[in-house]
Amino acid sequence: MSSIKYKNVYILDSYSIAGKNEIKGSIKSYDRIIDDYYFDTNTFEDAEVKMQSIAVDNVIKKNKLEDKINLIVAGELSNQLAISNSTMSKYKIPYLGCYSACASFNESLIILANMLDCKKIKYGISLTSSHINVAERQFRYPIEYGAPKIKRSTLTATGSVAVVLTNQKTNIKLTSSTIGEVVDYGISDALNMGAVMAPAAATTLMNHLSDLKIDPSYYDLIITGDLGRVGSKLFIEILKANNIKLNNYIDAGSLLFKEEDFDISGSSGPVALPLVIFNKILKNTKYKKILLLATGSLHSTTLVNQKKTIPAISHAISLEVEDDLS
């Protein structure tokens, strides 16, 4: 049993920053958009730190939560979580860093939800970010090299999202989570991350459904993090082989970077899912019950060069939206 139900965990508010690639699709309503990848700093790493700080500062200011935040849990892609660690050095707030690659956002929500549900804390912030050039340089080639992008590959999303969670009632309730297991289906191609992560997403979804004894139609929407167009098709095929049919499924990465704008599989990065969730899905009143399946490809460049197969993980979070509380 890897699923946990929550009684008192709610999402209060969020703040999103996105880059210039992210507004090419259907989502335009981010809180802030940056059109320069340096964001008036000297390095791309500094730019990502600045994005994170602005997201945290604004979400705290907007909700008048100065001195009230008990914990920040942050996760992103940089080695040793260098970006989050630098950001958090500016705050006097207890901090936990977490890493599940592109599933880090859901991991941070799970950590906070457990602390909030047992009332050990009252307000917590989940922070995530990614930056196309920080990731490109760390995982792939020098930025100015402009290594050709192939059709099965994904491009990292740029942005940062800070979300305030609380155990005071709001209209978005976090109802349950499923902690994923590491799944390795023998794929060693780091450019085909959709194929690496699809089995992990399917495994977590099946665990979630059997733990809670529900079927996929219970949700108005099941949304995966960054499987991309290639991974989404594989995800559906694996579920079909296990007699599970999805009618209410989308992939955040494919939605963020559409096929007509980018000739690749989609967008990746831990920030892709929250950007879509908080700026599109939760703004649409149609969706009341939503399952977030964040997916992470847990590869390191060293092991990929050694031709090892790539493990993947996926964590699930379910949200329930009530009509306005009034």
Added chain:
Amino acid sequence: MNIEEYKLLVKKYTPKEDRIKNALMAFITGAAIGILSILIFQILQSYNINDKDANIWTIMILILMSSVATGLGFFDEWVSKVRCGLIIPITGFAHSITSSALDYKKDGLITGLGANVFKLAGSVLLYGIVSSFILAVVEVLIHV
């Protein structure tokens, strides 16, 4: 679903690269670089520079042009469009060094730029030297 079945499924759903289009594009741009270098070579010859020196000057001019284009920030966009047409000629070699240098200059002159400047070009240098050594040995053996 076992691993073998899954690998077949991955093969089925992974989009194929348009190899013919890419090859054609690379062929045309590669040829354009060839024509450009012949032009430079002939211009140099017209200034009474001998063939051997003109050869070296032509290569150096191409390296300079591609490095400046990388530094000004548009060479990477060309590379991602025409791919091997610009990567395989000497322009790609220069571009790989300049782009690494630009990327790592902020990590310090020794630990960053110095240590990483041949990140991509290192293999070309190493295996270029090794293979020319082997060819030299073969040539010596033939003439003995």
